[in-house]
Amino acid sequence: MTEYGYFLSTEEHGPADLVEQARMAEQAGFTSLWISDHFHPWNSEQGQSPFVWSVIGALSQATSLPVRTAVTCPIIRMHPALVAQAAATAAVQLDGRFRLGVGSGEALNEHILGGAWPQAAVRLEMLQEAVQVMRMLFEGGEVSHHGKHYTVENARLYTVPDEPVPIDVSAFGPTSTELAGRIGDGFLTMAPDAEAVDRFRRSGGGAKPAHGGLKVCWGTDREEAVRTAHRLWATEQLPGELAQVLPTPRHFEQASELVPEERVASAVTCGDDLDAHLAAVGAYADAGFDTVYINQIGPDQRGFFDFYRSKVLPQLPD
Template sequence: MHEQYHPRGLLEQAVAGEQAGFDGIACSDHFQPWWEPGHSGQAWIWLGAAAQATEHVPVGPAVTVALKRYHPALVAQGFATLEAMYPGRVFVGLGSGESLNESPFGLDWPPRDFQLAALEEACGLIRRLWDGERVDHDGRFFKTKRAYLHTRPDRPPPLYVSAFHPGAAKVAGRYGDGLWTMADPDSGPKLIEMYREAAREAGRSPGTIVLEAGFSWAPDDADALAAARVWKGAVPDEFYTDDWFDPQAMYERGEEEVSDEDFKQRSIISADPDEHVARIKELEQLGGGDDVVVKLSNQSGPNALEAIRIYGERVLPKLRD
């Protein structure tokens, strides 16, 4: 995740992750981190480097946003280009965003209904451009004049729509090749069912379910928790809906609202690889089907590369059994 690691360190993790046997490489896409001090490398540039540094794993953003700082046509062009360069190795996670990405540009942060409507319009516009249309579009949120992608891949990359709320889950059903959501046993099953129902209502077959969870490994439990605690700054729901964009204020709010015990329930934090295996298997059951992928965010801090090695030797083999 770009917030916790320098881009060069993330590139080392990508190479190590492929060698360890992970099935894909994803990175966050934020203009600022959730806390101070942190990192904030530009995701799209890094993904090109990651695709070049690895050999076969798919790469993509987790997730990018087409709202104000990124126009949907630019998103469509960027990931069509990446897929054209690395055929069959690109996916796109697309969400409704957070204020920490938009407000630093002097852009107003919109209310939730605006975010969802803009997400739906963006999905439709991206699809049309990927399909090879020359698009004149005069929408509520976005405009194009004879926009056309002159370089397109043989097939568009899969589009996974991020949803933490029912409205976004329905957008995912109508436009996405899959749903991207948090691995939350309380909200996850309901959002997944809403996504699948919306897909069927739109005459589409439901696709892959991507369940995201953070993990932290260290030689002892206390160090594993200490490495990941900064991620409390990304937990409060209001950071995804309201106009929060100051990293230090967000971190302090997360520390106030989220106890260590609650945080450990939300993530996989342990020195015991078998506990990681057990928790991931539990998460796989949330989707209720064979089309479930668990996306793991490495929050192990200084132990990041060693955590990847441990996963390759003692976690991933047991998940494939």
């Protein structure tokens, strides 16, 4: 049984707009929210980067939908003890309707304090320890931890939900997917990859939920929608590890000059063809995902929500 949520982009929208989109998502029939956590946008055209924990506080007052971060990096820019405090408070505000999505991050957001950017294997090792620290803190007792990467002394969270915050782990390759299966309460990724879902489940994920993210650009003029998607999100078509290692929006803008509009047009569902949108979303259900979160690229949010409320969501399989 697949559910359909909305993907809030903090890179594109300020706090008030994100809250309004959450309201529209609930009214349109989406059943949950996924919200990105960035210090920088990917490029200057996107133009935003509000502090996600402040926005989540506002969401708790504006909607009854469950919320998850997708994803928070708890390894460098923010110490895992502080992420644990933020997540516990969010879970209390949302009456337990909060899940913490975590990942190994990007230099774009994490290098800002001036430290070295570790290799991928080291970041995954740090993520595993960070999850361990946060789980201890979510129990509500006093925690002291002296590990390879993190030290915590006499720390206790006094504001905690009735149940520990679930931690979902983001993954984009075999090693991180297997780690998600071992340490996560769920799995997050950005492609309808049935093999990844299967690897997660075989690595210890079992029946735990798999969640996928999808970007589309609805619009009545497909060519204009393609141009919008290319202007704002050509970064998603960069190959290899560039998304993890480039340090500033300026560098992403330079690299994105190598991405033609045609590549975005073939990779992103653009326009108002109902069958194309149904196929893009349905691919996640076919791949075994429990929830797919759809993000509308660009400013025409109301048109997107009207289209999905009246045409797309009623035809998607439950």
